[in-house]
Amino acid sequence: MDLYEYEGKSYLARFGVPVGPGAVADSVDEAVAAADAVGYPAVIKAQVRVGGRGRAGGVRIVAGKDEAATAAGEILGSTIKGHRVARLWVEAASPVVREYYVGFTLDRAAKLDLAMVSTQGGVEIEEIAASRPEAIARLEVDPTEGLSKAATLDLVARAGIEADAQARVAEVVTALYRCYIEGDADLVEINPLVMTPSGEVRALDAKVTLDDEAAFRHPEWSKFLGAECDDPRERAARGKGLSYVGLDGSVGIIANGAGLAMSTLDMVNQVGGSAANFLDIGGGADAEVICAALEVVNADARVCAILVNVFGGIVRCDDVARGVVDALARMALASPLVVRLAGTHAAEADKILRPHLSDRLIVEETMAAAAGRAVEIATASGR
Numbered sequence: 001m002d003l004y005e006y007e008g009k010s011y012l013a014r015f016g017v018p019v020g021p022g023a024v025a026d027s028v029d030e031a032v033a034a035a036d037a038v039g040y041p042a043v044i045k046a047q048v049r050v051g052g053r054g055r056a057g058g059v060r061i062v063a064g065k066d067e068a069a070t071a072a073g074e075i076l077g078s079t080i081k082g083h084r085v086a087r088l089w090v091e092a093a094s095p096v097v098r099e100y101y102v103g104f105t106l107d108r109a110a111k112l113d114l115a116m117v118s119t120q121g122g123v124e125i126e127e128i129a130a131s132r133p134e135a136i137a138r139l140e141v142d143p144t145e146g147l148s149k150a151a152t153l154d155l156v157a158r159a160g161i162e163a164d165a166q167a168r169v170a171e172v173v174t175a176l177y178r179c180y181i182e183g184d185a186d187l188v189e190i191n192p193l194v195m196t197p198s199g200e201v202r203a204l205d206a207k208v209t210l211d212d213e214a215a216f217r218h219p220e221w222s223k224f225l226g227a228e229c230d231d232p233r234e235r236a237a238r239g240k241g242l243s244y245v246g247l248d249g250s251v252g253i254i255a256n257g258a259g260l261a262m263s264t265l266d267m268v269n270q271v272g273g274s275a276a277n278f279l280d281i282g283g284g285a286d287a288e289v290i291c292a293a294l295e296v297v298n299a300d301a302r303v304c305a306i307l308v309n310v311f312g313g314i315v316r317c318d319d320v321a322r323g324v325v326d327a328l329a330r331m332a333l334a335s336p337l338v339v340r341l342a343g344t345h346a347a348e349a350d351k352i353l354r355p356h357l358s359d360r361l362i363v364e365e366t367m368a369a370a371a372g373r374a375v376e377i378a379t380a381s382g383r
Contacts, residue, residue, distance in 0.1 A: 105258045324353065
């Protein structure tokens, strides 16, 4: 379950992450009233579950009532990467002297939590990972041991956080990890985490993905379920119980685990392509789940090639292979399918797929080779 920014900030605040005050607005009049209340200059931000809002004109700084009305009117009803804007978040503009990135997700291959910190805040983390991977300090955290104060301070120091800010940033990292663990999240990100001229550290944005499997522990999550899912691809995926985020590229991605899915997105970017989606089939996917995932990705007109990247642990590669074969029998794939399977029962999976290989079903041994082939196909399609 992906939260909107305003929902994510509220969720982070429950665990001690500092966020600024603001208000939700569903109309121009409400946006102007909210801007008047927080004071000028104010920031009016489109609420969509996708990055790159600023570049698309979905984030505007306004100096007064007239500018607020104009900006709200232009943003409401606009479309950002296929997402229609129906709601705004209005907050006071923060003077910024430094920007950072902080995030936590699960590295399913390592079966450890993954912490990431960078001084390159304000830029999409995928771009940083692709162009300057050394700019992201990483730390694998054993969830049975937790994140110690010493390890947190070492992480922010390795990230290059300035000495005078390390203690405050470390406090936010600790609070964010509490949100990730106690809040049952699959992903938590602050980008950017900013420092103001007064030395205050604050989350200027928030990305939170909650673990749907933990919903039974959180009756308070019911308030998030009423939020409109404005991407039809995401609605279709949610109806099939899949963790999906729509993007605007041409390579459809299916992977098991948020960490591997993110790595696959990064690899596609590194070889010159762009992802059409993030789709995590989870740790217990069987043939039916694979079929469902392929149905969702295949229905996306943007997709020119489909990349299935699975590392078998709990997920068995032969089950994934059967799902692929079943999907080929059930539906006409609009785009060629590139498959990379490694891990549990990979040899059996290879035997299942080999009789079906063609220019529409391609098997590669490594993630890099699979990503390269998928991007090559997508590029050659001319769509």
